[in-house]
Amino acid sequence: METVTLSTKYQLVVPRAARERMALKPGAKLTVIDKGGVLFLVPSRPMRGFRGIAKGTRPSRLRDKKDRH
Numbered sequence: 001m002e003t004v005t006l007s008t009k010y011q012l013v014v015p016r017a018a019r020e021r022m023a024l025k026p027g028a029k030l031t032v033i034d035k036g037g038v039l040f041l042v043p044s045r046p047m048r049g050f051r052g053i054a055k056g057t058r059p060s061r062l063r064d065k066k067d068r069h
Contacts, residue, residue, distance in 0.1 A: 014041075 002015040014024060022043060029044040 002018060004012050004015065006012060018024075024043065030041045031044050033040040033042060
């Protein structure tokens, strides 16, 4: 686990190892999520990044809530 310090200008430096693992580049946008006092930094993806996410699904095979057990 890595620790960072919040600067006087409220800036954080993402440690090199984390940047490399997440393939972050300068100018990357991160979404900040606050859950119960914990901050999560999630890399934002362009809508094109979601293309094909539901590939192979067939609407005819989906069930309504009332049909589920």
